[in-house]
Amino acid sequence: MRWSYLFWLVVLAGAAATLFEIKHEVQALEEQLLQAERRIRNERETIEVLRAEWSFLNRPARIERLAREHLGLVPVSPDQIVSVDRLPPRPEDFDRVPVALDSLLPPAKPQQFPGLAVTTVSEAQR
Amino acid sequence: MIGHNRNSARVQRVTPCGRDLGAHQGWVVELDGQAKTALEVGRTRLLVTGFVFALAFLGVAGRLVDLSLFGAAAEPARAAAPSADELRPTRAAILDRNGEILATTLPVASVYANPHEIRDPALAARRLAEALPEVDAGQVAERLAEDRSFVWIKRHVSPREMAAVNRLGIPGVRFQREEKRVYPHGALVSQVVGLTDIDGHGIAGVESAEDGLLADGRTPVELSLDLRIQYILAEELAAAMETFSGIGAAGLVVDAHSGEILSMVSLPSFDPSDPGAASPDARFNRASLGVYEMGSVFKLLTAAMALDAGTVRLTDGYDVTHPIRVGRFRITDYHPIKGTISVPEIIMHSSNIGTVHMAMEAGTERLLAFYDALGLTRAARYELPESGQPLLPSPWREVNTMTASYGHGIAVSPLQLVRAISAVANGGELPPLTLLRREPGEEVATTRVLTEETSRQMRWLMRLVVEKGTGSKADAPGYLVGGKTGTADKLSGSGGYARDKRIASFVGAFPMDDPQYVIFAMVDEPKGIKATYGYATGGWVSAPVVGRVVERIAPLLGIAPRRGDDEQETERRIVPVSFRGIEFAAR
Helix, strand or coil: HHHHHHHHHCCCHHHHHHHHHHHHHHHHHHHHHHHHHHHHHHHHHHHHHHHHHHHHHHHHHHHHHHHHHHHCCCCHHHCCCCCHHHCCCCCCCCCCCCHHHCCCCCCCCHHHHCCCCCHHHHHCCC | CCCCCCCCCCCCCCCCCCCHHHHHCCCCCCCCCCHHHHHHHHHHHHHHHHHHHHHHHHHHHHHHHHHHHCCCCCCCCCCCCCCHHCCCCCCCEECCCCEEEEEEEEEEEEEEEEEHHCHHHHHHHHHHHHHHCCCCCCHHHHHHHHCCCCCEEEEEHHHHHHHHHHHHHHCEEEEEEEEEEEEECCCCHHHHEEECCCCCCCCHHHHHHHHHHHHHHHCEEECCHHHHHHHHHHHHHHHHHCCCCCEEEEEEECCCCCEEEEEEEECCCCCCCHHCCHHHHHHHCCCCCCCCCCCHHHHHHHHHHHHHHCCCCCCCCECCCCCEEEEEEEECCCCCCCCCEEEEHHHHHHHHHHHHHHHHCCHHHHHHHHHHHCCCCCCCCCCCCCCCCECCCCCCCCHHHHHHHHCCCCCCHHHHHHHHHHHHHHHCCCCCCCCCCCCCCCCCCCCCCCCCCHHHHHHHHHHHHHHHHCCCHCCCCCCCEEEEEEEEEEEEECCCCCEEEEEEEEEECEEEEECCCCEEEEEEEEECCCCHHHCCCCHHCCCHHHHHHHHHHHCCCCCCCCCCCHHHHHHHHHHHHHHCCCCCCCC
């Protein structure tokens, strides 16, 4: 009889210990979670502050001044805007080298420029 | 043995010691019916209860084993307990149509102290004054010596100041997290965006009109404003205001089809971070709240009405040699013309006499009905409460029809005017104005006020004004600007018109073969300068503003200029068939 008492006593002790262990672990995890949430909130606030600062730095007056001073940009005039179909048709020998050097180089073929999309003159006029 | 069957035969019983029990079964405990039943019942109850408890404990044990051994994969996500901050949502941001932040709420630190914890108030005050520039050491020392547990040192300090105070390490000095409404673009959009009070409630502009949505904090409010266009319009208007020494200016850019307000400028403007310093003039939104007699711009509306009603055709004309007399009143032209001129010429050269003839032929009833349909008789409705109530003569007499036809005697707000011109230029449909961004392609509830044919004819007339008429300075090469100049004398306080005070305005639309946007520019009380030969009319003051603005904003709006052959081709498409090949002389 005494052995069965001992056995159950041990089981009881083991159960209690496990319970406390798990509880402790859960508390630690909850603590970590709260800290992580606090950090996320702080980061979100920082992001909002940075977004406001970015918008402030994007003031059109400031961008205009910087563009003029450092890049030398001026407002575009309508003459500078042209659509592709208004370009004159490409002369046949547009991408050939000058006549004097012609004999030294192989004739220019479309296959030499694999990345280029080549359209014939009649397509461009369409 | 306890209990026996009464009816059983007599059995010889002995005690454990072997003694004979004798005749009377002395060991036997007899139970009568009552006690026996009670015991039986009690025993049953005990068994049942024991059984139930055993089941319960089995269940608990089983669940315990289940949870701890087999994991909690199917457990629902932990519900986060809301903290005090989360319970009150942060006010939402206000953005322009491209996502630029116009107003946002940021966390900001405020420095406070507990005087009971400060050991040396004078020293602490000195060190705090070093770290915080605008703080007076003497005042702070006084406050720190008080017998209170909470005093403000400085509210809404910058992150740098906060770091500096932190570095001091004075015990008793702490930070309180507060929220501050920040306006990154300041005076550029202040009249539209508005202000909030100390408690974070909106008190003007969009902040007040959309207070509910903003307080909700869920999604930012997207306005129809385009910050870049706002800047360009404000810059050009400010330059014109300075050149001509005006006391104010107003401008609008509106999408002619959807009614979205892309830009609303009123100068002078105010800085939202210091609203107390702003004058009432700066807080007044001239573009929406101010009502003005618009002058010659109304001639477009008169012509549209007459053409749509069919009382006049483009090929008709009137004799404008003689001024019109009404009582002691004379209606003359600014630049008198002799002879009969056609309707296009009336508009091109802005003839008052010709316009009055057109209006009188159409009749007062038609004119009033037309104004009503265009929304000129009531304040323009949009999101903000700042919308000027128009001034109309009451009762309306025949002389009022005459003066109203060329824009005098009736005062409307620039918002109303721009909306009416949108209908004239966009094909005849009056759009509802809005400050909130609409999705491209969204259905807009418009009302038809003119036929397409009338609108097409009006487009040509508007183009003529800019091509060859009084509005030639509004032309931006390639963008086919059309419109109408307006110069109106301001009313003086003592009744009648002030001689030297006027409003110079120009309303235009582009590109005229398919108008997409309507632009309005106005300068309040411009004075003539040498370069304009002393003139301060709409054609000299406001038309150039519109021209420059169109040139700068067209690339932003994705409108390509029509060049060379294309330009002539589109010009041809604007001119009505009956007028092709006819050259108009510019007088």
